[in-house]
Amino acid sequence: MYGFEALTFNIHGGYLEAIVRGHRSGLLTASDYNNLCQCETLEDIKMHLSATEYGPYLQNEPSPLHTTTIVEKCTLKLVDEYKHMLTQATEPLSTFLEYITYGHMIDNVVLIVTGTLHERDVQELLEKCHPLGMFDSIATLAVAQNMRELYRLVLVDTPLAPYFSECITSEDLDDMNIEIMRNTLYKAYLEDFYRFCQKIGGATAEIMCDILAFEADRRAVNITINSIGTELTRDERRKLYSNFGLLYPYGHEELAVCEDIDQVRSAMEKYPPYQSIFSKLSYGESQMLDKAFYEEEVKRLCLAFEQQFHYGVFFAYMRLKEQEIRNLMWVSECVAQNQKSRVHDSVVFIF
């Protein structure tokens, strides 16, 4: 019953919620980022990070340090925390935590299939996959020639199987089809996750459905902007939009016919939450759109922590940690390439 979760949530979820809130207090703050932005070398970054929660993960790395190593170790910390929570969770929290990783699974599948298409080595691709999205038979993806084989050989045993019903065709895999496959899978995944959160009900449904609606709208805008000028027809574009969110259904009608960024802007400015995002950009500019979307997402994720006794805090923590790892990667790259003036272009402060 909505409003009375406080009475029974702590039976199964109280301990894990307290743990995830403890992890949240270990996220880097603005002063940490300021210190990191003033570093001259990657060794300085490693020294600053050893004073934070990342200390045990970075201290055994030999110099010279690479940016990929820093990102890998930070991701390892996230994976360790996630696995610890997953082993302690019961239903429905365990299913919820697994849902969070399906997005990474989709990205890994697309990475391997694209890499195989461009004739890269499978081992090299496996190393680049995100650890949260690994599953057992992932290496056999390199063998498949078209989507039907992909499904039949590998994906039917994974949790992604139900998302494939809309995109099994016998066409050969090429770059365009793979992108369409990625977006179709992600659309099915978001809708499934949305339905699952609604079924849980209560505060979880309210908070998660708001965050997922923003995600769906953001993907709709990104699909629109990325497909301007390509061969994707309007009907195909409309099929990639999710069927929930603030933009559904009228915003999608307008976005489907957009041919340039200014039309996208005029379509989005009718919606007050997105109008404030687009007003930060000047006309014709789309590089800062990513950062504006990330900032809005971080704002909404931080709000999830304001309420107790719901599962949204787990999702919010995972996303905030991923944002932090993106920030660290950007800062490390800027420092490594001596472009410190551009550091603040893409760092989103969480607190």
Next chain:
Amino acid sequence: MVGSSSSWSTALVRISPYTFAAIGIAISIGVSVLGAAWGIYITGSSLIGAAIKAPRITSKNLISVIFCEAVAIYGVIVAIILQTKLESVPSSKIYDPESLRAGYAIFASGIIVGFANLVCGLCVGIIGSSCALSDAQNSSLFVKILVIEIFGSALGLFGVIVGIIMSAQATWPSKG
């Protein structure tokens, strides 16, 4: 008495007042302990999880658990008081209005105390859980949230006061 008045009110009045009194005593202790236990597990699970990252909060936040425990103690005290009020009455007088009144007074006292302590225990437990999580992030919040908990635990005290007043007037008819 057969046939003439077979209504619910007659049936109720013919239940022995001892039954009502005994049920009242059972509810006063049983439901109070239910409230206390509920509150303790709500606080305790959050406290354990939060203390992993912030071990300093453990000793201070045991106060929340103590407040919940106090609720169970109120229930025990009132149950003991009530059971001293339960006297035997000669069987000719068992359905006298005086007897019924005493039986009902003890029953009401038990329900008052039991349910007041149930919600008090829940209230203190939920606040205690939030207190532990907030204290782990920012230690200046602990005393402020403790004030809220103190107000919450006063609810159980109200129930005990009214329950004792109710039971004070539970006088059974005297023998002979």
